[in-house]
Amino acid sequence: MKLRICIAIALMCVLPLSAETPRGTVPRATADRYPAHATQSGTAIGVTLLTPDQVHNAFASDVNRCCLVVEIALYPAKDSTVGVSLNDFVLRVTGTDVAAKPSGAKVLAAKLQKKAVSPHDRDITISPTTNTGYESGGYDPVTGQRRSGGVYSSAGVGVGVGGSGPSPASSDVDRNTMELELGEKSLPEGAASAPVAGYLYFSLPKTKDKKVTHQLEYMVNGNKVVLTLP
Amino acid sequence: MKSMKTAALCLGFICFFLGNAIGQSATSEVPQTGEVPQTGSAAASQNTQPAPDVKPATKPDTETEEHHHRLHVRLGTIGVGAGHSRFSGPFYSPFWYGFYPYSLSYSPFFYDPFFYSPSYAPGYFGGFAYDVDKGEVKLSGAPKTAEVFLDGAYAGTAGELKNMWLDPGAYDLSVSTPGAMPFHQRIYVLSGKSLKIATKLPQPQSQSEFQPKPQPTTTEEKP
Numbered sequence: 001m002k003l004r005i006c007i008a009i010a011l012m013c014v015l016p017l018s019a020e021t022p023r024g025t026v027p028r029a030t031a032d033r034y035p036a037h038a039t040q041s042g043t044a045i046g047v048t049l050l051t052p053d054q055v056h057n058a059f060a061s062d063v064n065r066c067c068l069v070v071e072i073a074l075y076p077a078k079d080s081t082v083g084v085s086l087n088d089f090v091l092r093v094t095g096t097d098v099a100a101k102p103s104g105a106k107v108l109a110a111k112l113q114k115k116a117v118s119p120h121d122r123d124i125t126i127s128p129t130t131n132t133g134y135e136s137g138g139y140d141p142v143t144g145q146r147r148s149g150g151v152y153s154s155a156g157v158g159v160g161v162g163g164s165g166p167s168p169a170s171s172d173v174d175r176n177t178m179e180l181e182l183g184e185k186s187l188p189e190g191a192a193s194a195p196v197a198g199y200l201y202f203s204l205p206k207t208k209d210k211k212v213t214h215q216l217e218y219m220v221n222g223n224k225v226v227l228t229l230p
Numbered sequence: 231m232k233s234m235k236t237a238a239l240c241l242g243f244i245c246f247f248l249g250n251a252i253g254q255s256a257t258s259e260v261p262q263t264g265e266v267p268q269t270g271s272a273a274a275s276q277n278t279q280p281a282p283d284v285k286p287a288t289k290p291d292t293e294t295e296e297h298h299h300r301l302h303v304r305l306g307t308i309g310v311g312a313g314h315s316r317f318s319g320p321f322y323s324p325f326w327y328g329f330y331p332y333s334l335s336y337s338p339f340f341y342d343p344f345f346y347s348p349s350y351a352p353g354y355f356g357g358f359a360y361d362v363d364k365g366e367v368k369l370s371g372a373p374k375t376a377e378v379f380l381d382g383a384y385a386g387t388a389g390e391l392k393n394m395w396l397d398p399g400a401y402d403l404s405v406s407t408p409g410a411m412p413f414h415q416r417i418y419v420l421s422g423k424s425l426k427i428a429t430k431l432p433q434p435q436s437q438s439e440f441q442p443k444p445q446p447t448t449t450e451e452k453p
Binding site for chain 2 (some may be wrong): 059060061166167168169170171173174176177178180181184
């Protein structure tokens, strides 16, 4: 019983805290834990480009349809703060002029919202039926004639016409939910005195060429940091 | 329960045999309808061929009598069914004022410290049933008796909520069971999509580890 009381008390303490939904993700222990990392002006930065599978597992929204997702963690120097702004980040295809700044959650949610199904679209269901039986014979109840028995059969087709259901993630509520998810998981902006992490979404064309790499450019205190993403 | 099912099956078979008997008696009346031409009905008179009962006099009357009693068996649609229904009624506890869980009032004679949630999650009473504009959440990995909370409100046990359909939106999902650390995760439900949540309820090393840790990422799958 004491254990149950402890759990109840712990949940009572935690649930109000959970109402304040934290933004971003949990940063790894150090910037070194990220595939690409650097330190500039005392601020360490760790970056990783999520694979489509990782994006699929990390988001309920189908973010793979619109953009590349980069997880970024910033580690300010001790007793100092760092200003985090999405405008400080640029993702560039290595060796080209193709580059993009992070997209906002609202814009992405609008992109990801699927078109609703037209009310004129209908689902048609066809149900064929067949029956086979055997009659032993006797007298026709109407004409009174004697008739022999035999196998009889019948066939028919049932057709049902109805409206089709809405396509997934097409309503305005879905759009708001996607916007909420993308916003809550994105890198929090503002002054940070402790490590922060989150996702940035870049609307760049996807390529299946594995040789293509990307570079993340980050401006910190007027200095440019370039990280090559594997 | 078993005896009721057996009784229902027996009832189904009785109905089946009764139906056959009635069907046979009905078809045995067919030759009697053949007697109608004998009385000179219009239908028989319009028929160019002689009616079977209006036979030449050379036929013996005994044969005609035999036709009257011939059974006419017709195979048609045969349906056999058995059903069973049971209404247990709302559970009534003498320690509660009213019917649980329709009454939220606490009894002064009964207090469960674990029942701390003042409200129930949306869908608790109506059920987390499928609807076209809802999204599915699949829970796995938690014991059947683990308690599930949505946005802090009690939703049911993990055994009951393996599949639940929720309105689109963001929810704070919590799963707790005695002797394990509670699981907490923020989930995002989209209509027509399925979300798979693998709950992990690790055993605490000590009481101080009862503080839940945030989950880094969600484990989600879509159909």
